[in-house]
Amino acid sequence: MKNCGEKLKRNSSGQLLIVAALAIAILISSTTIYVYEVSREKTATQDQLIAELVPAIKQSSRNAVISSLANASKGGEKSVLDANLNSLSKAYRSLNQYGICNLSFTVLNDSNYADGIWFSWSDTSGFGVSSAYANFSLAVYGLTANITANYAVNITTAVKLEGYYTIYGSEKSVSLICQVFNEGKPALAKNITLYYEDLGVWLPVNSSNNFSITDYGNGTYAISFTVIAISDPVLVSAHVTDLREISVQANATCYKA
Amino acid sequence: MGGRDKGQIRIVEAFLSVLIIFSAFTISANLTVTQNRTKNDNLASVGLQALIMLDSDGSLAKYIGDENWNGLRDVLNLILPTGVCFNMTVYDEQMQQINADIISNGGFGGQQIAFVEYVCASRGVTFHCYIIHLLLAVVA
Numbered sequence: 001m002k003n004c005g006e007k008l009k010r011n012s013s014g015q016l017l018i019v020a021a022l023a024i025a026i027l028i029s030s031t032t033i034y035v036y037e038v039s040r041e042k043t044a045t046q047d048q049l050i051a052e053l054v055p056a057i058k059q060s061s062r063n064a065v066i067s068s069l070a071n072a073s074k075g076g077e078k079s080v081l082d083a084n085l086n087s088l089s090k091a092y093r094s095l096n097q098y099g100i101c102n103l104s105f106t107v108l109n110d111s112n113y114a115d116g117i118w119f120s121w122s123d124t125s126g127f128g129v130s131s132a133y134a135n136f137s138l139a140v141y142g143l144t145a146n147i148t149a150n151y152a153v154n155i156t157t158a159v160k161l162e163g164y165y166t167i168y169g170s171e172k173s174v175s176l177i178c179q180v181f182n183e184g185k186p187a188l189a190k191n192i193t194l195y196y197e198d199l200g201v202w203l204p205v206n207s208s209n210n211f212s213i214t215d216y217g218n219g220t221y222a223i224s225f226t227v228i229a230i231s232d233p234v235l236v237s238a239h240v241t242d243l244r245e246i247s248v249q250a251n252a253t254c255y256k257a
Numbered sequence: 258m259g260g261r262d263k264g265q266i267r268i269v270e271a272f273l274s275v276l277i278i279f280s281a282f283t284i285s286a287n288l289t290v291t292q293n294r295t296k297n298d299n300l301a302s303v304g305l306q307a308l309i310m311l312d313s314d315g316s317l318a319k320y321i322g323d324e325n326w327n328g329l330r331d332v333l334n335l336i337l338p339t340g341v342c343f344n345m346t347v348y349d350e351q352m353q354q355i356n357a358d359i360i361s362n363g364g365f366g367g368q369q370i371a372f373v374e375y376v377c378a379s380r381g382v383t384f385h386c387y388i389i390h391l392l393l394a395v396v397a
Contacts, residue, residue: 019268019269019271019272022272023272023275023276023279026276026279027279030279048302049301049302049305052302052305052306052309053305055309056305056308056309056312056375056376057376059309059312059313060312060376060377060378061378063312063315063318063378063379063380064378064384064386066315066380067378067379067380067381067382067383067384068384070380070381070382071382071383071384074382076382080384084378084384087350087384087386088376088378088386090350090386091350091376091378091386091388092376094352094388095374095376095388096374097372097373097374098374244315244380245380245381245382
Protein backbone atom coordinates (compact mmCIF):
# COMPACT_ATOMS: atom_id res chain seq x y z
CA MET A 1 0.00 0.00 0.00
CA LYS A 2 2.74 2.38 0.97
CA ASN A 3 4.58 1.63 -2.24
CA CYS A 4 1.41 2.22 -4.20
CA GLY A 5 0.91 5.67 -2.59
CA GLU A 6 4.47 6.75 -3.24
CA LYS A 7 4.11 5.57 -6.83
CA LEU A 8 0.95 7.64 -7.21
CA LYS A 9 2.67 10.75 -5.79
CA ARG A 10 5.57 10.23 -8.15
CA ASN A 11 3.19 9.81 -11.09
CA SER A 12 1.24 12.99 -10.18
CA SER A 13 4.23 15.28 -9.60
CA GLY A 14 4.92 15.57 -13.34
CA GLN A 15 1.37 16.48 -14.05
CA LEU A 16 1.42 19.09 -11.28
CA LEU A 17 4.51 20.58 -12.81
CA ILE A 18 2.81 20.86 -16.18
CA VAL A 19 -0.25 22.44 -14.61
CA ALA A 20 1.91 24.92 -12.70
CA ALA A 21 3.82 25.75 -15.85
CA LEU A 22 0.58 26.22 -17.70
CA ALA A 23 -0.69 28.56 -15.01
CA ILE A 24 2.52 30.61 -15.08
CA ALA A 25 2.34 30.78 -18.88
CA ILE A 26 -1.19 32.07 -18.71
CA LEU A 27 -0.19 34.60 -16.09
CA ILE A 28 2.69 35.90 -18.19
CA SER A 29 0.68 36.10 -21.41
CA SER A 30 -2.17 37.88 -19.65
CA THR A 31 0.20 40.41 -18.15
CA THR A 32 1.84 40.97 -21.52
CA ILE A 33 -1.48 41.49 -23.26
CA TYR A 34 -2.64 43.84 -20.53
CA VAL A 35 0.51 45.98 -20.69
CA TYR A 36 0.27 46.10 -24.48
CA GLU A 37 -3.37 47.19 -24.39
CA VAL A 38 -2.75 49.89 -21.80
CA SER A 39 0.24 51.34 -23.67
CA ARG A 40 -1.70 51.32 -26.95
CA GLU A 41 -4.56 53.29 -25.40
CA LYS A 42 -2.19 55.81 -23.86
CA THR A 43 -0.50 56.39 -27.23
CA ALA A 44 -3.82 56.96 -28.98
CA THR A 45 -4.92 59.39 -26.28
CA GLN A 46 -1.69 61.39 -26.40
CA ASP A 47 -2.06 61.72 -30.18
CA GLN A 48 -5.64 62.88 -29.76
CA LEU A 49 -4.64 65.52 -27.21
CA ILE A 50 -1.90 66.86 -29.50
CA ALA A 51 -4.41 67.01 -32.37
CA GLU A 52 -6.78 68.97 -30.12
CA LEU A 53 -3.98 71.35 -29.18
CA VAL A 54 -3.58 72.64 -32.76
CA PRO A 55 -6.89 74.61 -32.82
CA ALA A 56 -5.99 76.01 -29.39
CA ILE A 57 -2.65 77.29 -30.72
CA LYS A 58 -4.36 78.82 -33.77
CA GLN A 59 -6.78 80.59 -31.46
CA SER A 60 -3.98 81.96 -29.29
CA SER A 61 -2.14 83.19 -32.40
CA ARG A 62 -5.30 84.94 -33.52
CA ASN A 63 -5.79 86.55 -30.10
CA ALA A 64 -2.18 87.76 -30.10
CA VAL A 65 -2.59 89.35 -33.54
CA ILE A 66 -5.87 91.02 -32.46
CA SER A 67 -4.17 92.43 -29.35
CA SER A 68 -1.24 93.72 -31.39
CA LEU A 69 -3.47 95.42 -33.96
CA ALA A 70 -5.59 96.98 -31.20
CA ASN A 71 -2.43 98.36 -29.61
CA ALA A 72 -0.92 99.65 -32.87
CA SER A 73 -4.22 101.22 -33.99
CA LYS A 74 -4.30 103.22 -30.75
CA GLY A 75 -0.88 104.74 -31.34
CA GLY A 76 1.42 101.85 -30.38
CA GLU A 77 4.52 100.84 -32.32
CA LYS A 78 4.05 98.54 -35.28
CA SER A 79 6.81 96.32 -33.88
CA VAL A 80 4.38 95.28 -31.12
CA LEU A 81 3.14 92.44 -33.34
CA ASP A 82 6.59 90.89 -33.55
CA ALA A 83 7.16 91.34 -29.81
CA ASN A 84 3.81 89.81 -28.83
CA LEU A 85 4.21 86.83 -31.13
CA ASN A 86 7.67 86.23 -29.69
CA SER A 87 6.14 86.11 -26.21
CA LEU A 88 3.52 83.64 -27.40
CA SER A 89 6.11 81.45 -29.06
CA LYS A 90 8.19 81.46 -25.88
CA ALA A 91 5.15 80.45 -23.82
CA TYR A 92 4.49 77.46 -26.07
CA ARG A 93 8.12 76.39 -25.87
CA SER A 94 7.74 76.22 -22.09
CA LEU A 95 4.94 73.64 -22.26
CA ASN A 96 5.86 70.11 -21.22
CA GLN A 97 2.70 68.06 -21.54
CA TYR A 98 2.66 67.67 -25.31
CA GLY A 99 6.37 67.20 -26.00
CA ILE A 100 8.35 69.92 -27.77
CA CYS A 101 6.11 72.65 -29.14
CA ASN A 102 7.74 75.07 -31.58
CA LEU A 103 5.71 77.98 -32.97
CA SER A 104 7.58 80.17 -35.45
CA PHE A 105 6.19 83.11 -37.39
CA THR A 106 6.92 85.77 -40.00
CA VAL A 107 5.10 89.07 -40.17
CA LEU A 108 4.09 90.30 -43.61
CA ASN A 109 6.11 93.05 -45.29
CA ASP A 110 4.93 94.23 -48.68
CA SER A 111 3.67 97.41 -50.38
CA ASN A 112 0.83 97.75 -47.83
CA TYR A 113 2.05 95.97 -44.72
CA ALA A 114 5.01 97.09 -42.64
CA ASP A 115 5.99 94.78 -39.77
CA GLY A 116 2.74 92.93 -40.44
CA ILE A 117 0.55 96.01 -39.86
CA TRP A 118 -1.36 98.08 -42.42
CA PHE A 119 -3.38 101.25 -41.80
CA SER A 120 -5.27 102.95 -44.62
CA TRP A 121 -6.92 105.89 -42.92
CA SER A 122 -6.20 108.95 -45.03
CA ASP A 123 -8.00 107.97 -48.20
CA THR A 124 -11.06 110.19 -48.86
CA SER A 125 -12.88 107.50 -50.81
CA GLY A 126 -14.85 106.58 -47.70
CA PHE A 127 -12.96 103.38 -46.97
CA GLY A 128 -10.65 102.84 -44.00
CA VAL A 129 -8.68 99.75 -43.05
CA SER A 130 -6.71 98.52 -40.05
CA SER A 131 -5.12 95.16 -40.69
CA ALA A 132 -2.49 92.77 -39.38
CA TYR A 133 -1.05 89.70 -41.10
CA ALA A 134 1.33 86.98 -39.95
CA ASN A 135 2.28 83.54 -41.20
CA PHE A 136 2.80 80.76 -38.66
CA SER A 137 4.59 77.46 -38.73
CA LEU A 138 3.79 75.02 -35.94
CA ALA A 139 5.69 71.85 -35.10
CA VAL A 140 4.79 69.62 -32.17
CA TYR A 141 7.19 66.76 -31.46
CA GLY A 142 5.34 64.42 -29.15
CA LEU A 143 6.54 61.13 -27.70
CA THR A 144 4.43 59.13 -30.11
CA ALA A 145 3.47 61.56 -32.85
CA ASN A 146 4.69 64.67 -34.60
CA ILE A 147 2.36 67.31 -35.97
CA THR A 148 3.28 70.17 -38.29
CA ALA A 149 0.94 72.87 -39.51
CA ASN A 150 1.32 76.08 -41.51
CA TYR A 151 -1.32 78.74 -41.30
CA ALA A 152 -1.85 82.47 -41.71
CA VAL A 153 -3.73 84.88 -39.47
CA ASN A 154 -5.22 87.99 -41.02
CA ILE A 155 -7.16 90.35 -38.79
CA THR A 156 -8.85 93.23 -40.59
CA THR A 157 -11.27 95.84 -39.37
CA ALA A 158 -12.67 97.98 -42.18
CA VAL A 159 -15.11 100.88 -42.28
CA LYS A 160 -17.12 102.10 -45.24
CA LEU A 161 -18.48 105.63 -44.96
CA GLU A 162 -20.67 107.39 -47.51
CA GLY A 163 -23.16 110.25 -47.43
CA TYR A 164 -24.44 113.56 -48.68
CA TYR A 165 -25.73 116.85 -47.32
CA THR A 166 -28.82 119.02 -47.82
CA ILE A 167 -29.14 122.73 -47.09
CA TYR A 168 -31.68 124.06 -44.60
CA GLY A 169 -31.28 127.82 -44.38
CA SER A 170 -27.78 128.53 -43.15
CA GLU A 171 -27.20 124.93 -42.00
CA LYS A 172 -26.07 121.87 -43.82
CA SER A 173 -27.71 118.63 -42.77
CA VAL A 174 -25.28 115.75 -43.29
CA SER A 175 -26.57 112.17 -43.63
CA LEU A 176 -24.14 109.26 -43.51
CA ILE A 177 -24.19 105.50 -43.68
CA CYS A 178 -21.33 103.85 -41.79
CA GLN A 179 -20.66 100.13 -42.16
CA VAL A 180 -18.19 98.17 -40.02
CA PHE A 181 -16.55 94.91 -41.09
CA ASN A 182 -14.39 92.33 -39.34
CA GLU A 183 -12.56 90.11 -41.85
CA GLY A 184 -15.05 91.17 -44.52
CA LYS A 185 -18.11 90.30 -42.46
CA PRO A 186 -20.43 92.87 -40.86
CA ALA A 187 -19.46 93.61 -37.26
CA LEU A 188 -20.60 95.83 -34.44
CA ALA A 189 -18.83 99.00 -33.38
CA LYS A 190 -18.05 99.81 -29.77
CA ASN A 191 -17.65 103.50 -30.39
CA ILE A 192 -18.06 105.92 -33.32
CA THR A 193 -16.78 109.50 -33.23
CA LEU A 194 -17.46 111.90 -36.11
CA TYR A 195 -15.45 114.90 -37.29
CA TYR A 196 -16.05 117.38 -40.13
CA GLU A 197 -13.68 119.73 -41.81
CA ASP A 198 -14.25 123.45 -42.11
CA LEU A 199 -11.63 125.71 -43.63
CA GLY A 200 -8.90 123.14 -43.08
CA VAL A 201 -9.75 122.49 -39.44
CA TRP A 202 -11.22 119.21 -38.20
CA LEU A 203 -14.03 119.81 -35.72
CA PRO A 204 -15.76 117.14 -33.61
CA VAL A 205 -19.43 116.46 -34.09
CA ASN A 206 -21.29 116.62 -30.79
CA SER A 207 -24.75 117.18 -29.36
CA SER A 208 -24.70 120.83 -30.47
CA ASN A 209 -24.76 119.54 -34.05
CA ASN A 210 -28.07 117.67 -33.55
CA PHE A 211 -26.03 114.49 -33.78
CA SER A 212 -28.05 111.31 -34.04
CA ILE A 213 -27.04 107.74 -34.74
CA THR A 214 -29.25 104.75 -35.53
CA ASP A 215 -27.82 101.28 -34.93
CA TYR A 216 -29.39 98.67 -37.19
CA GLY A 217 -27.69 95.89 -35.21
CA ASN A 218 -26.01 94.42 -38.27
CA GLY A 219 -22.90 96.58 -38.47
CA THR A 220 -24.70 99.39 -40.30
CA TYR A 221 -25.17 102.77 -38.67
CA ALA A 222 -27.21 105.71 -40.00
CA ILE A 223 -25.75 109.01 -38.82
CA SER A 224 -27.02 112.54 -39.21
CA PHE A 225 -25.90 115.93 -37.95
CA THR A 226 -26.04 119.59 -38.91
CA VAL A 227 -23.14 121.97 -39.46
CA ILE A 228 -22.69 125.58 -40.35
CA ALA A 229 -19.74 125.09 -42.60
CA ILE A 230 -18.38 127.28 -45.32
CA SER A 231 -16.38 124.54 -47.00
CA ASP A 232 -17.98 122.73 -49.89
CA PRO A 233 -18.11 119.78 -50.28
CA VAL A 234 -18.18 118.71 -46.62
CA LEU A 235 -15.38 116.36 -45.60
CA VAL A 236 -16.30 113.99 -42.77
CA SER A 237 -14.19 111.53 -40.82
CA ALA A 238 -15.44 108.59 -38.75
CA HIS A 239 -13.18 107.21 -36.00
CA VAL A 240 -14.50 103.75 -35.20
CA THR A 241 -13.48 101.27 -32.52
CA ASP A 242 -14.85 97.76 -32.91
CA LEU A 243 -15.67 95.29 -30.14
CA ARG A 244 -12.10 93.92 -30.33
CA GLU A 245 -10.72 97.39 -29.44
CA ILE A 246 -9.29 97.84 -32.93
CA SER A 247 -9.53 101.44 -34.15
CA VAL A 248 -9.96 102.52 -37.74
CA GLN A 249 -10.63 105.84 -39.48
CA ALA A 250 -12.51 106.47 -42.71
CA ASN A 251 -12.86 109.80 -44.49
CA ALA A 252 -15.64 110.62 -46.95
CA THR A 253 -16.57 113.56 -49.11
CA CYS A 254 -20.21 114.62 -48.89
CA TYR A 255 -21.70 116.47 -51.81
CA LYS A 256 -24.98 118.31 -51.98
CA ALA A 257 -27.85 115.92 -52.68
CA MET B 258 -5.73 2.73 -11.08
CA GLY B 259 -8.88 4.20 -9.61
CA GLY B 260 -6.88 6.20 -7.04
CA ARG B 261 -4.53 7.56 -9.69
CA ASP B 262 -7.53 8.68 -11.80
CA LYS B 263 -8.99 10.39 -8.75
CA GLY B 264 -5.76 12.25 -8.14
CA GLN B 265 -5.55 13.37 -11.73
CA ILE B 266 -9.13 14.52 -11.74
CA ARG B 267 -8.49 16.51 -8.56
CA ILE B 268 -5.49 18.17 -10.18
CA VAL B 269 -7.50 18.99 -13.26
CA GLU B 270 -10.27 20.33 -11.07
CA ALA B 271 -7.84 22.40 -9.08
CA PHE B 272 -6.29 23.72 -12.26
CA LEU B 273 -9.68 24.56 -13.70
CA SER B 274 -10.61 26.32 -10.47
CA VAL B 275 -7.44 28.37 -10.50
CA LEU B 276 -7.94 29.15 -14.17
CA ILE B 277 -11.51 30.25 -13.67
CA ILE B 278 -10.70 32.40 -10.67
CA PHE B 279 -7.64 33.89 -12.35
CA SER B 280 -9.56 34.55 -15.59
CA ALA B 281 -12.32 36.24 -13.67
CA PHE B 282 -9.80 38.34 -11.77
CA THR B 283 -7.86 39.27 -14.92
CA ILE B 284 -10.92 40.18 -16.95
CA SER B 285 -12.52 42.22 -14.18
CA ALA B 286 -9.28 44.02 -13.33
CA ASN B 287 -8.65 44.69 -16.99
CA LEU B 288 -12.16 46.03 -17.53
CA THR B 289 -11.97 48.29 -14.49
CA VAL B 290 -8.62 49.74 -15.46
CA THR B 291 -9.74 50.25 -19.06
CA GLN B 292 -12.86 52.07 -17.95
CA ASN B 293 -10.89 54.22 -15.54
CA ARG B 294 -8.35 55.07 -18.19
CA THR B 295 -11.03 55.91 -20.74
CA LYS B 296 -12.69 58.26 -18.26
CA ASN B 297 -9.32 59.73 -17.38
CA ASP B 298 -8.37 60.31 -21.02
CA ASN B 299 -11.72 61.81 -21.84
CA LEU B 300 -11.27 64.09 -18.86
CA ALA B 301 -8.12 65.72 -20.28
CA SER B 302 -9.89 66.22 -23.59
CA VAL B 303 -12.97 67.65 -21.87
CA GLY B 304 -10.76 70.05 -19.90
CA LEU B 305 -8.91 71.22 -23.01
CA GLN B 306 -12.16 71.73 -24.93
CA ALA B 307 -13.61 73.74 -22.04
CA LEU B 308 -10.59 76.05 -22.03
CA ILE B 309 -10.72 76.46 -25.83
CA MET B 310 -14.42 77.32 -25.60
CA LEU B 311 -13.80 79.92 -22.90
CA ASP B 312 -10.89 81.39 -24.85
CA SER B 313 -12.74 81.59 -28.18
CA ASP B 314 -14.28 84.98 -27.39
CA GLY B 315 -11.42 86.21 -25.23
CA SER B 316 -13.37 85.80 -21.99
CA LEU B 317 -10.80 83.49 -20.38
CA ALA B 318 -8.09 86.18 -20.59
CA LYS B 319 -10.61 88.77 -19.43
CA TYR B 320 -11.44 86.79 -16.28
CA ILE B 321 -7.73 86.46 -15.54
CA GLY B 322 -6.96 90.10 -16.38
CA ASP B 323 -9.76 91.28 -14.09
CA GLU B 324 -8.61 88.79 -11.43
CA ASN B 325 -12.18 87.59 -11.31
CA TRP B 326 -11.34 84.18 -9.84
CA ASN B 327 -14.85 83.55 -8.51
CA GLY B 328 -16.33 84.26 -11.92
CA LEU B 329 -13.80 81.93 -13.53
CA ARG B 330 -14.63 79.18 -11.04
CA ASP B 331 -18.37 79.62 -11.68
CA VAL B 332 -18.04 79.55 -15.45
CA LEU B 333 -15.83 76.44 -15.32
CA ASN B 334 -18.44 74.83 -13.07
CA LEU B 335 -21.01 75.51 -15.77
CA ILE B 336 -18.95 74.30 -18.70
CA LEU B 337 -17.48 71.13 -17.19
CA PRO B 338 -19.75 68.09 -16.76
CA THR B 339 -21.29 67.49 -13.36
CA GLY B 340 -19.23 65.22 -11.13
CA VAL B 341 -15.94 66.67 -12.34
CA CYS B 342 -13.67 68.38 -9.84
CA PHE B 343 -11.14 70.93 -11.03
CA ASN B 344 -8.27 72.95 -9.67
CA MET B 345 -6.82 75.69 -11.85
CA THR B 346 -3.56 77.55 -11.42
CA VAL B 347 -2.68 80.56 -13.57
CA TYR B 348 0.93 81.58 -14.20
CA ASP B 349 2.45 84.51 -16.05
CA GLU B 350 5.19 84.16 -18.67
CA GLN B 351 7.84 83.88 -15.94
CA MET B 352 5.83 81.03 -14.35
CA GLN B 353 4.91 83.15 -11.36
CA GLN B 354 1.52 82.19 -9.96
CA ILE B 355 -1.05 84.93 -10.58
CA ASN B 356 -4.19 83.67 -8.88
CA ALA B 357 -4.21 84.68 -5.24
CA ASP B 358 -7.38 82.70 -4.57
CA ILE B 359 -7.91 79.00 -5.16
CA ILE B 360 -9.83 78.30 -8.37
CA SER B 361 -11.43 75.02 -7.47
CA ASN B 362 -14.84 73.49 -6.88
CA GLY B 363 -13.94 71.01 -4.19
CA GLY B 364 -11.63 68.30 -2.97
CA PHE B 365 -10.06 65.66 -5.16
CA GLY B 366 -11.67 62.49 -3.88
CA GLY B 367 -11.54 60.67 -7.19
CA GLN B 368 -8.76 58.44 -8.37
CA GLN B 369 -8.85 59.48 -12.01
CA ILE B 370 -6.88 62.69 -12.28
CA ALA B 371 -6.14 64.38 -15.59
CA PHE B 372 -3.81 67.31 -16.27
CA VAL B 373 -4.17 69.97 -18.96
CA GLU B 374 -1.61 72.64 -19.82
CA TYR B 375 -2.88 75.61 -21.81
CA VAL B 376 -1.54 78.93 -23.13
CA CYS B 377 -4.02 81.80 -23.06
CA ALA B 378 -3.28 84.95 -25.07
CA SER B 379 -5.21 88.09 -24.21
CA ARG B 380 -6.96 90.22 -26.81
CA GLY B 381 -6.77 93.56 -25.05
CA VAL B 382 -4.71 96.57 -26.06
CA THR B 383 -1.99 95.41 -23.65
CA PHE B 384 -0.90 91.89 -24.50
CA HIS B 385 -0.62 89.24 -21.80
CA CYS B 386 0.27 85.60 -22.10
CA TYR B 387 -0.90 83.24 -19.37
CA ILE B 388 0.02 79.61 -18.77
CA ILE B 389 -2.80 77.63 -17.23
CA HIS B 390 -2.52 74.35 -15.36
CA LEU B 391 -5.83 72.59 -14.95
CA LEU B 392 -6.22 69.48 -12.82
CA LEU B 393 -9.40 67.47 -13.25
CA ALA B 394 -10.83 64.53 -11.37
CA VAL B 395 -14.03 62.54 -11.46
CA VAL B 396 -15.78 62.50 -8.12
CA ALA B 397 -15.94 58.92 -6.90
